[in-house]
Amino acid sequence: MRRCLTTPIHPRTARARKRLALVALTLLLAASPACADSVEVAPGVQVTKKTYSGPVNQQPFFGFAARTPEQRAADERFVKDMVAATGSRQKAFDEASLRGWRAISKGNASEAALRFNQAYLLAPEESAVYHGFAIVTMMRFNDIDYADELFKRARLQPHPLKPLASDHGRALLIGKRPQDARAVLEQAVVDAPDLADAWSNLGFARLQTGDAAGACIAADEAATRKPSSTVSSDLALLRRTAQCK
Incomplete structure (x- = not known):
C-alpha cells in the first residue's frame, strides 16, 4: 500500500533512502560530462583547452x-x-x-x-x-x-x-547559427561600415532569419563599398535568393 507524505518514516527506512539518494547522486555525477579545462595562455587570458589529432x-x-x-x-x-x-x-x-x-x-x-x-x-x-x-x-x-x-x-x-566581427559572423553562418550571426554582423557594419564583406555577410544573416528586404538593403550597401570578386559573386547569389529588385 502506498504511504501518504504525512506518514512517519521508520528511521531505518530514512537512512536507507539517504544511502540510495547518495548512490543516485554519485551515478549522476559520474554520468555527467566533465567540464572542459580552462588554460591561461597569456597573463590574465584563459581559453578552453581543446586538442585535435x-x-x-x-x-x-x-x-x-x-x-x-x-x-x-x-x-x-x-x-x-x-x-x-x-x-x-x-x-x-x-x-x-x-x-x-x-x-x-x-x-x-x-x-x-x-x-x-x-x-x-x-x-x-x-x-x-x-x-x-x-x-x-x-x-x-x-x-x-x-x-x-x-x-x-x-x-x-x-x-x-577591422574584419574581426565580419569573420566571426561568417563563421556563425557556416555553423548554421544565423540568429547569432546576425547579432554579430549588425554590430560589424556599425564598427566597420566601409567593409563590403561585413555587409554581404549581414545580408545572408538577414535572409536566413526571414528578412529578405533587409538582405537586399545590405546587398546594396555592400555593392557601394568596392567588393572583391568573391564578394561580388556572393552578392549575385544573395540578390537572386532574396529576389531583390
Whole structure:
C-alpha cells in the first residue's frame, strides 16, 4: 500500500533512502560530462583547452602540449632571431601574423596554424593570435563552437583587426547559427561600415532569419563599398535568393 507524505518514516527506512539518494547522486555525477579545462595562455587570458589529432604545431596554442627544454630553447632562438631580423618584437609579430593571413588566403590552414603559433610566441596577448586561431579551427578542424569562443576572446584583446566581427559572423553562418550571426554582423557594419564583406555577410544573416528586404538593403550597401570578386559573386547569389529588385 502506498504511504501518504504525512506518514512517519521508520528511521531505518530514512537512512536507507539517504544511502540510495547518495548512490543516485554519485551515478549522476559520474554520468555527467566533465567540464572542459580552462588554460591561461597569456597573463590574465584563459581559453578552453581543446586538442585535435595531428602535429601539435598545426593546432592552436601548440595543442597545449608541454614544451620540452629543447623546444623551449628553440622557441627562444626563434623569437630572438625574428626580433633581430625585423628590428623589434612588434615588427616580428606583424611579420609572423602576416604570413598566417597569407596562408589563410591561400586556403592552407596547416601553414596558417604554424605561423600563428609563431605569432603567439612573440605576443600572446594580441587579438590577431586568437582571430587567426579561430579561422584555423574552423578551416582545419570544423569546430565552429571553439572558433566562436576564440573570436569572442579576440574581440577582448588588444588591437583587433577591422574584419574581426565580419569573420566571426561568417563563421556563425557556416555553423548554421544565423540568429547569432546576425547579432554579430549588425554590430560589424556599425564598427566597420566601409567593409563590403561585413555587409554581404549581414545580408545572408538577414535572409536566413526571414528578412529578405533587409538582405537586399545590405546587398546594396555592400555593392557601394568596392567588393572583391568573391564578394561580388556572393552578392549575385544573395540578390537572386532574396529576389531583390
